[in-house]
Amino acid sequence: MLVGEYTGIKVQEAKPLKRTKLPLLGHGVIYSELEKKVMSRSGIKAMAEGDVKILGGWPSPFVMRPRIALNIKSVGYKFLEEKVGVKSDLLIKSNPVYKKIPVLIHGDKPICESLVIVQYIDETWSSGPSILPSDAYDRATARFWAAYIDDKWVPALSGITKAQGEEAEAEAVKQLLVGTALLEEAFQKCSKGNAFFGGDSIGYLDIALGSFLGWLRVAELNGLTILNAEKTPGLVGWAENFCADSAVKEVIPETGKLAEFAKMIFAKTKAPPSTWFNK
Incomplete structure (x- = not known):
């Protein structure tokens, strides 16, 4: 399994809205x-x-x-x-x-x-939708869990590819599942019943964790299910909502393509794909 670091994006221009012309003192157009x-x-x-x-x-x-x-x-x-x-x-x-x-x-x-x-x-670009929470405590909490993801959860995920032998692999999987359970608890608290960690729209913590969902799907192809309805019901629903969002659809890699990429890297380097993950 590989957890790597990349996709070109098609920039779509906004369609012009219908304008309503109203009389002014001079010539002109009034916009809503x-x-x-x-x-x-x-x-x-x-x-x-x-x-x-x-x-x-x-x-x-x-x-x-x-x-x-x-x-x-x-x-x-x-x-x-x-x-x-x-x-x-x-x-x-x-x-x-x-x-x-x-x-x-x-x-x-x-x-x-x-x-x-x-x-x-x-x-x-502060005029667009906010990514970090506006509340100071919520913002600090989001940063805390984002740091946890990068410092603890991601190394546990990439550690599975480095494990030598069945015992080491089982221990690596155990550590990953323990970490994922903590993230499930964090989701339940941070989301406050909404679809995302950040509320009703994608925020900072959603981006931090959601960027790995493509690779969790690759793990499933290899027989390792990390998110499941029994132990992480909140994250299962969250993952579906995250991947369906228009901001994500254009950049999240297709699972089969990621799996082929992992095989290619392994064949080229003769080393676990996780080595490139830390490029």
Whole structure:
């Protein structure tokens, strides 16, 4: 099983709304507040396309995070795909410390680390839907669990591919399931009965965990079910809602394609795909 870091995105322009002409003192058109908002968002998208770039690769859950965030904000961008196992000059220049994807390049400013990028997107394009909670406590809670996902849950997930022998693999699976049970509890508390961790729309914590759902599906193909209706009913419903969202549909990789990618990487490197996951 591979949990990797990458997909080109089709930027769809907003369709012009029907305008209502009303007499003014001079010639002109009066627009409704809704029309003004849509035109403003369209303008942001058009201007941003040449100004915003993401360095990444289509299989990466980490690269998915900023892409989903940009979709939520309706910000267009160029996706510059890195070749597997090759670090481009632009990547090294943009992220000289870690030399890892993803990198968001906004104008001439590089921003690194997936969750840092998501927060930057939320603050920079503040006119769009909020990603981080507005309440200070809820915001701190979301950051806590997002850190848990990256520091504890993700290593447990990738640890399954590194396990040597049945005992080690069983222990790795156990640790992952324990961590997933904690995330189920967190979902029940954070969602407050809504569809997502962040309420009735996708938020920061949803992006942090949801970016790995494609790879959980690959795990299922290999006989490992991590989310199930009996032990994690909340997360099962949440996963369906997350993957069905328009901000996610365009960037979440198809399961079969991910599975083939994992096989290809394993055949090329003769090492567990998790080694590329930590590119």
